[in-house]
Amino acid sequence: MNAEIIAVGSELLLGQINNTNARFLSAQLASIGVNVYFHTVVGDNPVRLEKVLEVAEGRSDLIILTGGLGPTKDDLTKETIARHLGVELAIDEAAMKSIEGYFLRTNRAMTENNRKQALVLKESQVLPNDHGMAPGMVLTKEKQHYMLLPGPPSEMEPMFTKYGVPAIVARMGEQAKIVSRVLRFFGIGEAALETKLDDLIECQTNPTIAPLASESEVTVRLTASHHSEDSAVQLIDELEAKIMERVGNYFYGYDETSLINELFKLLKTRGLTIAAAESLTGGLFQAQLTSLAGASGVLKGGVICYTNEAKINIVKVRKETISGAGAVSAACAKELAENVAELLGADIGISFTGVAGPDELEGQPVGTVFVGIHVKGKPTVAEKLQLAGTREINRVRAVKHGCRLLINSLKE
Amino acid sequence: MNAEIIAVGSELLLGQINNTNARFLSAQLASIGVNVYFHTVVGDNPVRLEKVLEVAEGRSDLIILTGGLGPTKDDLTKETIARHLGVELAIDEAAMKSIEGYFLRTNRAMTENNRKQALVLKESQVLPNDHGMAPGMVLTKEKQHYMLLPGPPSEMEPMFTKYGVPAIVARMGEQAKIVSRVLRFFGIGEAALETKLDDLIECQTNPTIAPLASESEVTVRLTASHHSEDSAVQLIDELEAKIMERVGNYFYGYDETSLINELFKLLKTRGLTIAAAESLTGGLFQAQLTSLAGASGVLKGGVICYTNEAKINIVKVRKETISGAGAVSAACAKELAENVAELLGADIGISFTGVAGPDELEGQPVGTVFVGIHVKGKPTVAEKLQLAGTREINRVRAVKHGCRLLINSLKE
Secondary structure: OEEEEEEEOHHHHOOOOOOHHHHHHHHHHHHOOOEEEEEEEEOOOHHHHHHHHHHHHOOOOEEEEEOOOOOOOOOOHHHHHHHHHOOOEEEOHHHHHHHHHHHHHOOOOOOHHHHHHHEEEOOOEEEOOOOOOOOEEEEEEOOEEEEEEOOOHHHHHHHHHHHHHHHHHHHHOOOOEEEEEEEEEEOOOHHHHHHHOHHHHHOOOOOEEEEEEEOOEEEEEEEEEEOOHHHHHHHHHHHHHHHHHHHHHHEEEEOOOOHHHHHHHHHHHHOOOEEEEEOOOOOHHHHHHHOOOOHHHOEEEEEEOOOHHHHHHOOOOOHHHHHOOOOOOHHHHHHHHHHHHHHHOOOEEEEEEEOOOOOOEOOEOOOEEEEEEEEOOOOOEEEEEEOOOOHHHHHHHHHHHHHHHHHHHHHO | OEEEEEEEOHHHHOOOOOOHHHHHHHHHHHHOOOEEEEEEEEOOOHHHHHHHHHHHHOOOOEEEEEOOOOOOOOOOHHHHHHHHHOOOEEEOHHHHHHHHHHHHHOOOOOOHHHHHHHEEEOOOEEEOOOOOOOOEEEEEEOOEEEEEEOOOHHHHHHHHHHHHHHHHHHHHOOOOEEEEEEEEEEOOOHHHHHHHOHHHHHOOOOOEEEEEEEOOEEEEEEEEEEOOHHHHHHHHHHHHHHHHHHHHHHEEEEOOOOHHHHHHHHHHHHOOOEEEEEOOOOOHHHHHHOOOOOHHHOEEEEEEOOOHHHHHHOOOOOHHHHHOOOOOOHHHHHHHHHHHHHHHOOOEEEEEEEOOOOOOEOOEOOOEEEEEEEEOOOOOEEEEEEOOOOHHHHHHHHHHHHHHHHHHHHHO
């Protein structure tokens, strides 16, 4: 099955946003064995959209459109498709109820144009929108499959994963099974990792090996194809074992996970609680942890000690530590970790203090960070990092290093 | 002049990277009055690239291609164009010298395949590459202009700005100037906003009005076209004034900004400091604030009081408040805001307490949030929100509401 992704929206053509939907969908489609040969972006213009559809019909089996399903007048995707295919639009009762429910829950009056969002192509399979109002849909007409998805990534991504992928797989028929697995590494660069796996990458055929650097991490996607799913999994298992022999000490998790998620699972399994004292990270560690449902079971809370006064007065770091070793020091990181655990009554304390940038601090260069880790019953430790990114990248990396250090410390 | 941007590269179709080049070029082209009507992405495949070129020639005057100019075997853009247009390739001496110089400077041996990068289309205008090796080029053939640019943004962006834009402007002749402005709104839905602007949108021609919902906000893009830039700006000013009359109380900023950024600027201008007590947001407010360079000038710090013990022991919320009104209450939010300001010695205290989900708390449904705001010398206030998103969306929205409330409170 060959796919084309058409994003509809003048904001893309004006360069106001990136077409991240095309990237997301392409990666998802690759993982289920659908070839994507074209991306197209067209504005909120029905004439040009229809021409783009005609071009797509001449070269692609599956045409996925994102955007233009909203309530406003410039949202014209489904109206254009309906006219183009000669299909009528009709109110979908389930979608209508979901939209009305949304306004009831948020206690707001529903304007009439919101009803437009419940209109779907007749005879299409409706894809529910669990994170917004406009439903998606799939329609098969002659040789082509058309899938319409909302534009906002927060709605489109979960809709595609939950409802879109099964709808496509159901239309693919008997095919070789494609099994994909992502290995996630932290603490090693892409080039260094690739060098270590060079001969494996060189002779790859099935499974394929695709390293990718993103957000200070490296992922390696293994994709195997076999008529038996079990055999595809076995091919991947064997290759994974070879990779782990070489770079296993940088590995932290599979597929859609993150360092904070791995830390959270570990704390939950062990029944341990944590508290955090954050200076340069300013709450980023705790904000990430509390983004996970069930965080209240492990996080006691913490202190954002952005100033020396907060470090001294609230977290009770000794004045001599600040005036001696400095706020950006191993000594300060250790006191912060120990004291915040005690203050919050947690089993574990973690601390972040350093120089995010853009300016240096206490004569320490930008990117100098100390992470303190206190685990009940173990000696408190602090690790110095020397990061080389922008302010925000340094903060994000500091949190990742903190997670990695604590995971290692707990697994020792 | 109507343009189309064609990105060449299989990594884009596999979803490994975003097509940020299309965004960059679109924004640049809009600013010089070139309409971009299409983006296309195609893989490193000469047959499909040639078909994409044929489609583009049927609808666009200026065809800009990015990628595929490098030294390796899968870099085929200029070879494909040469064959397609019946134009020969020839070594460009200046480019060859520049490539040899690059290897001399970096003290590396030049491999033979690097010579391929100095090949350019005969009769084309060569665009020097000041940040890499492969030169760009522009060729006018029959009615079309073809511009070839390297794929890496670090080479493409400066090349386009310095050499590409003048080359296009030289081919444009006299043209209208396009001026664009984005107005940002929070606290009103896209449909409700459009209802209020319905008649303005209905009769829009110049400027055009394009509302867009994203991340719990609505933006309205105004775009005017006029041969005088001043007149285009004036057209936008007049329309903006009409829009502000109707929905100005939801407006918070222009173009590339955010609520946290507007709050930060306001605090800095007023010379005010802030502290935060965060329960359901778990540090998200402070993490956002500290992502901005200079945050240490306004943020004293704060407490992540995820448990009732932390609220009572550290932020000194009265036990009776928790046992009476509850942790998720206006009373608790007010005490948190007042006490955290005092604890950190800040002019302003802000607090967030509520039910992020997925489970209800204290009999309060998911999405119930209280934001407390204490500004020195004013009565402390708390506002109840009823949010209807997922856990993470509720946390993000709570922070945005907090920023908006505090901005309003300071501007009163």
